[in-house]
Amino acid sequence: xxxxxxQIKEEVVAGFVACGYDEKYGMVSLSNRPDLCxxxxxxxxxxxxxxxxxxIAIATExxxxxxxxxxxxxxxACPPGFLNIDLSDEFLAKFVSEMASDKDRFGVEKVSNPKxxxxxxxxxxxxxxxxxxxxxxxxxxxxxxxxxxxMGDEVIGDVHxxxxxxxxGLIITELKLRKPELVYFDENYDGEYPxxxxxxxxxxxxxxxxxxxxxxxxxxxxxxxMTATYELQHGRKGYQALLSHILNVSVSDxxxxxEKLDVTFDLWKGESDAQPYIPxxxxxxxxxGFAYISEGxxxxxxxxxxxxxxxxxxxxxxxxxxxxxxxxxxxxxxxxMQDYNPDSVIYVVDKxxxxxxxxxxxxAKKTGIVPADKNLYFVGxxxxxxxxxxxxxxxxxxxxxxEYLLKEVEDKMLEKIKExxxxxxxxxxxxxxxxxxxxxxxxxxxxxxxxxxxxxxxRFTSNEGNTGPYILYTIVRCKSIxxxxxxxxxxxxxxxxxxxxEKALHLELTKFMAALSSAYEDMAPHKICAYIYDLxxxxxxFYHDTKILAEEDQTRKASYLxxxxxTRDILEQSIDLLGFKAPERM
RNA sequence: GUUUCUGUAGCUCAGCAGGAUAGAGCGUCCGCCUCCUAAGCGGAAGGCCGGGAGUUCGAAUCUCCCCAGGAACGCCA
Numbered sequence: 245x246x247x248x249x250x251q252i253k254e255e256v257v258a259g260f261v262a263c264g265y266d267e268k269y270g271m272v273s274l275s276n277r278p279d280l281c282x283x284x285x286x287x288x289x290x291x292x293x294x295x296x297x298x299x300i301a302i303a304t305e306x307x308x309x310x311x312x313x314x315x316x317x318x319x320x321a322c323p324p325g326f327l328n329i330d331l332s333d334e335f336l337a338k339f340v341s342e343m344a345s346d347k348d349r350f351g352v353e354k355v356s357n358p359k360x361x362x363x364x365x366x367x368x369x370x371x372x373x374x375x376x377x378x379x380x381x382x383x384x385x386x387x388x389x390x391x392x393x394x395m396g397d398e399v400i401g402d403v404h405x406x407x408x409x410x411x412x413g414l415i416i417t418e419l420k421l422r423k424p425e426l427v428y429f430d431e432n433y434d435g436e437y438p439x440x441x442x443x444x445x446x447x448x449x450x451x452x453x454x455x456x457x458x459x460x461x462x463x464x465x466x467x468x469x470m471t472a473t474y475e476l477q478h479g480r481k482g483y484q485a486l487l488s489h490i491l492n493v494s495v496s497d498x499x500x501x502x503e504k505l506d507v508t509f510d511l512w513k514g515e516s517d518a519q520p521y522i523p524x525x526x527x528x529x530x531x532x533g534f535a536y537i538s539e540g541x542x543x544x545x546x547x548x549x550x551x552x553x554x555x556x557x558x559x560x561x562x563x564x565x566x567x568x569x570x571x572x573x574x575x576x577x578x579x580x581m582q583d584y585n586p587d588s589v590i591y592v593v594d595k596x597x598x599x600x601x602x603x604x605x606x607x608a609k610k611t612g613i614v615p616a617d618k619n620l621y622f623v624g625x626x627x628x629x630x631x632x633x634x635x636x637x638x639x640x641x642x643x644x645x646x647e648y649l650l651k652e653v654e655d656k657m658l659e660k661i662k663e664x665x666x667x668x669x670x671x672x673x674x675x676x677x678x679x680x681x682x683x684x685x686x687x688x689x690x691x692x693x694x695x696x697x698x699x700x701x702x703r704f705t706s707n708e709g710n711t712g713p714y715i716l717y718t719i720v721r722c723k724s725i726x727x728x729x730x731x732x733x734x735x736x737x738x739x740x741x742x743x744x745x746e747k748a749l750h751l752e753l754t755k756f757m758a759a760l761s762s763a764y765e766d767m768a769p770h771k772i773c774a775y776i777y778d779l780x781x782x783x784x785x786f787y788h789d790t791k792i793l794a795e796e797d798q799t800r801k802a803s804y805l806x807x808x809x810x811t812r813d814i815l816e817q818s819i820d821l822l823g824f825k826a827p828e829r830m
Numbered sequence: 831g832u833u834u835c836u837g838u839a840g841c842u843c844a845g846c847a848g849g850a851u852a853g854a855g856c857g858u859c860c861g862c863c864u865c866c867u868a869a870g871c872g873g874a875a876g877g878c879c880g881g882g883a884g885u886u887c888g889a890a891u892c893u894c895c896c897c898a899g900g901a902a903c904g905c906c907a
Contacts, residue, residue: 277850286849289887299887324887326850369907410906515907541905553833554903562905569907595835599902626835627900660869679869691843694835696900698842707869709855710843717869725866774844777854788862788871830869 245342245351247761248754249273249283252315252329256285259310265291265302272329274755281318281328282751288325299325333740336750341738343753344810350817352757354396355764362400362580363389365592366502366509369406370494371415371448374501374646376636376699377594380625382507383688385592386823387769388623394821395764400584403498405514407491408572411452413473415490416483417465418455419443420472428482437482441489445497448490474566477519487516501646506681506823518575522567525575525613526560534611535560546606555599558607573604577613588619590767595624595694623767626696628688636699653680656705657713661830675827679713680705682824686712689822690773710777715819718780719826722812725792729805736802738810745786749807752782756814760821769822776818783811 249272257270269287276284288303295302303321310319318330343351365385368378385401392399419442420429426442427433443451459466476483495512502508526542529535534544540563547555560571567575580589591601601622608614630636638644658676665672687704691697704711726732741747759775762768792808795801816826 276845276852280850284849289849292887322850324850367907406907539904543904551833556904559904564905566905568905572907596901597907598834600907603904633899664867664869695843696836700842703842703856706856711855711869713869714855717867721867721870728866770844774854777844781854784870785872787866791865793866829867 245346245353245757247757248331248339249758252283252331255310255313255315256287256306256327256329259306260287260291262309263302263305265295265306275328280322281330283329283331285327285329286325288321288327292325303327331751333747336747336754337738337740340750340753340807340810343756344738344806350756350810350814352394352760358396358398359587360398360400360584361392361588361590362402362584362586363392363590363592364402364404365389366403366507367406367593368403368498369411369452370498370514371411371452371490373449374498375643376628376646376649377643379505379646379649379684380628380688380693381592381594382502382505383685383823384623384625384693384769385590386505386507387685387689387772387821388590388592388767390821390823391760391764391767391769391772394817395761400511400586401509402511402513402580403502403509404576405491405495405498405512405516407487407494408477408515408519409569410469410473411456412476412483412487412490413469413471414455414459415448415451416472416476416486417469418451418458419486422451428486430482431480433482437485441493442486443489443493445493448493470564470566474564477566491516504650505646506825513576513579515572515576518572518579519567521575521578522571525578526571529560529611532611539563544607544611546603546610548606555602555606558603560607570600570604570607573601574608574611574613577604577608581614581618586618588621589614590621590623592623592625595626598622598624621767623693625693628699629696631698631700633698650680650684653683653701653705656680656701657683660705660707665830667829671829675830678825678827679716679830682712682716682819682826684712685822685824686715686773689769690777692768692770710773712824713830715776715780715815716826716830718783719812719815719819720828720830721787722783722808722815723826723828726805726808726812729793729801732805732809733802736799736806738806739800739803742800743786743790745782745789746807749782749786749811752779753810753814755779760818763821772818772821776815779811779815779818 253270253272256272257267260270261267269291270285271287272283272285274283275281288299288306291302292299300321300323303325307319307321307327310316315331315335316329317332318328320328322328363385365381366378367381368374389399389401423442427437459469472483476487529544535542538557541559542561543557543559545557558570559568562568580586605620608620609616614620628636636644654676657680658672661667661672661676667675683704687699690710705713741750755775759771763771792804795804819826
């Protein structure tokens with residue numbers, strides 16, 4: 245259905261036009277003075293210049309023209325020239341009623357031109373456990389994916405594993421040092437490689453940081469790792485067999501962890517999947533004259549005249565001939581275009597990588613890997629900091645594993661539930677994990693993605709304030725009443741509001757469409773958070789001063805229940821887009 | 831050094847296609863459970879929107895300069 249602001253605007257525009265003013269002055273926005281009115285139009289102030297009239301005169305004229313319009317309870321001119329608008333309670337109730345009758349979408353229409361979008365989020369390294377650094381990509385990407393899907397786009401999520409490059413060389417080098425007798429290291433071996441991996445996930449997780457540490461101190465070790473990387477990339481069989489072991493062991497562990505986060509991917513492709521496309525891609529870049537040798541490396545210039553800063557060329561191959569991050573990302577775009585041909589690709593990545601992606605995007609467009617009419621978006625997110633404002637660490641100063649973080653938050657929630665609940669242990673634990681996820685995700689998503697934010701467990705899990713648990717609690721309240729009222733009349737209409745708090749709730753509900761579409765357009769989940777926080781507040785106020793189940797007027801009671809249903813549904817739909825769920829009780 | 835992001839209440843953050851008295855939460859203080867979950871609701875105190883110029887009838891919001899902090903800046907990803 246048509247957004248409420250749009251409906252109001254049409255009336256106001258008509259008013260302006262009828263008075264002889266340009267329609268552009270009929271812009272309507274939410275009031276920034278809710279104490280005075282619900283909506284406002286500042287067009288008269290702007291029109292004053294063009295028509296050489298006092299703003300208040302214009303506003304008064306338009307206000308008179310609009311008086312008597314059924315949509316408005318009030319439409320008055322206010323000095324110096326504001327047009328203050330209140331909707332009639334009837335119109336408001338009717339609008340909300342219409343939303344309620346739209347069972348699954350609550351008035352939100354799908355986009356008229358759905359797109360095929362591929363979204364690249366996650367980016368975990370195999371052989372390394374998920375840590376907090378992967379949290380934001382997963383959470384934000386998942387939310388953007390769900391939102392776009394809800395709006396009608398076809399969205400393909402790709403985890404984009406980090407399963408190539410120096411880190412693999414490091415693991416192989418360390419493994420060789422520890423178990424040189426393994427057949428994978430015997431270059432003359434030409435039999436079948438064992439199907440059982442020569443390590444467990446925990447060993448793997450220990451090997452990488454160890455190797456990485458050594459390579460920073462030991463030049464020769466680093467050299468060996470780079471050689472191993474090169475050999476792996478150039479088809480050394482034993483190493484490739486090792487790679488697939490590493491992948492298998494690691495991916496099943498990753499899947500388990502992402503599942504806990506309620507984050508899913510349609511594709512489990514990795515950097516290694518792009519490798520077969522590299523030779524042709526590179527050759528074509530050379531043939532087309534885009535790629536040339538500079539300082540020993542193969543590069544493509546991506547400078548543009550409008551640049552305010554130096555944009556270094558996009559490096560395609562290192563001087564030793566090995567591929568690197570950029571190469572792999574470009575080759576990944578090759579198969580993405582070839583196999584899926586998406587209209588756009590969205591990268592949800594740490595914002596520090598912005599320059600790299602600028603280079604990659606330009607290079608992809610310039611060399612024709614990605615046609616000009618496709619869009620490549622970089623959604624950069626900030627760092628997750630600890631309470632001290634520095635990157636989040638464990639108490640020991642190491643990188644916090646996601647599993648442990650999750651466990652810590654779950655324990656906190658469980659404690660709270662046990663304190664004031666009467667649940668069985670089993671239900672308490674289930675509920676704790678649901679609420680914990682909401683605490684983490686809401687804590688993250690309620691901040692603008694691009695900014696750094698402080699991950700404060702105590703605040704996120706707090707009983708009070710703008711938190712995931714608060715939103716869930718509100719939903720649980722709705723559910724609790726609805727469960728008790730067995731006779732919810734699905735066909736009931738929502739009556740004009742009886743009280744201020746009810747009216748405020750109506751008004752808040754009408755903003756759902758606008759909130760969602762702006763979150764969608766800006767790829768900004770925090771806008772959904774801001775909206776549901778306002779909605780939850782409005783509901784709790786209403787809840788507090790309205791006796792719902794005890795209401796004697798049955799029509800009114802049915803209207804309340806309908807209102808509750810809509811509130812619950814919108815909240816649940818919204819948190820689903822954020823990537824978490826509400827329990828039945830808490 | 832260059833580029834870029836950030837700077838709003840004691841703390842954590844909204845608001846930024848300019849508009850009327852700058853908004854939340856936490857923390858502090860004061861109220862509210864014989865009533866549908868008090869993980870709630872109401873209220874109070876708390877701000878030169880980093881500083882300075884400019885554009886405008888009007889600036890937290892746009893432009894420029896400064897200050898402070900972070901980040902990126904060709905063979906890591």
